[in-house]
Amino acid sequence: MSRWRRLFGGEPLPDGFTGQLAAEERVLAVAELAGGGHLVVTSYGVWLPEGRRIGWHLVTKATWDGGALALVEAEEFDRADDRADESADESADESADDVVLLRDLPPLRLALTQPGTVPEVVHKRVTGSIRFRHHRELPGGGAWFVQRSVPGRDGLQLQVRADPGTDTAAVRRVATEVAGKLREVRG
Numbered sequence: 001m002s003r004w005r006r007l008f009g010g011e012p013l014p015d016g017f018t019g020q021l022a023a024e025e026r027v028l029a030v031a032e033l034a035g036g037g038h039l040v041v042t043s044y045g046v047w048l049p050e051g052r053r054i055g056w057h058l059v060t061k062a063t064w065d066g067g068a069l070a071l072v073e074a075e076e077f078d079r080a081d082d083r084a085d086e087s088a089d090e091s092a093d094e095s096a097d098d099v100v101l102l103r104d105l106p107p108l109r110l111a112l113t114q115p116g117t118v119p120e121v122v123h124k125r126v127t128g129s130i131r132f133r134h135h136r137e138l139p140g141g142g143a144w145f146v147q148r149s150v151p152g153r154d155g156l157q158l159q160v161r162a163d164p165g166t167d168t169a170a171v172r173r174v175a176t177e178v179a180g181k182l183r184e185v186r187g
Contacts, residue, residue: 014038018051022152028125031118034111039069041121044151046071048108056129057150057157060104064119068111071122074102074161080175099158099179101171131156138174141166145178158182 010027016037021027022044029041037049045055054073061072078101112118132147141163147156160175162168 010042013040017047019047019053024152029117029121031112031115034067034113039110039112039118041118041125043125046122048110055151056125057148057159058102059122059126059129060102060161061107062122062126064115064123067115068109069115069119069122071108071110073105073108074159075105076100077103078172080160080172080179099160099175099182101175102159102161104161136174138162138170139167140170143171143174145175 011030013021013027014030014032017040019040021042024043026043027040028043031039031041033039033049039049040047042053045053046059047053054071058074058076059071060074061070063070080099080101129148129151130146131149134145135142136145143160143162143166146159146161148159149155150157158175158178160171160178162171
């Protein structure tokens with residue numbers, strides 16, 4: 001049976017999994033956590049034991065060391081958009097090429113009892129979601145501009161993550177300019 005699963009789309013979900021996979025989401029790897037529960041790695045992201053998925057486009061860093069996977073998750077806190085005059089209804093249907101401003105959350109350290117392929121799959125998925133990255137100096141610091149694919153959506157999303165101490169208004173202004181230039185290029 002496992003040969004068929006691998007051929008047609010992945011590993012089985014562990015007992016007690018409480019998440020809800022998207023229709024096209026495939027399980028790629030599963031590992032048991034030292035404190036109980038499972039880490040489920042899918043084509044869309046990493047499912048934590050409490051049934052919450054972190055999408056690949058929101059994992060800013062993943063490292064494997066000493067039997068633990070450390071994940072840094074980003075949260076979206078603003079959007080940079082040069083189309084401020086559009087109505088709220090129109091902006092609600094945004095495509096993956098929007099520009100979002102991110103900030104990192106504290107790292108999660110997940111000790112795995114038997115990691116199997118989880119570290120390799122996570123590394124491949126995180127790096128594979130990045131299409132382009134560039135660091136730009138700005139007042140008070142700088143910011144990373146990263147184009148990433150978003151699982152389950154077409155196109156790329158430009159993410160901007162400021163270094164600590166960087167002027168947020170400058171980040172928003174530059175991100176808005178970049179959003180306009182990207183729209184011009186796509187015409």
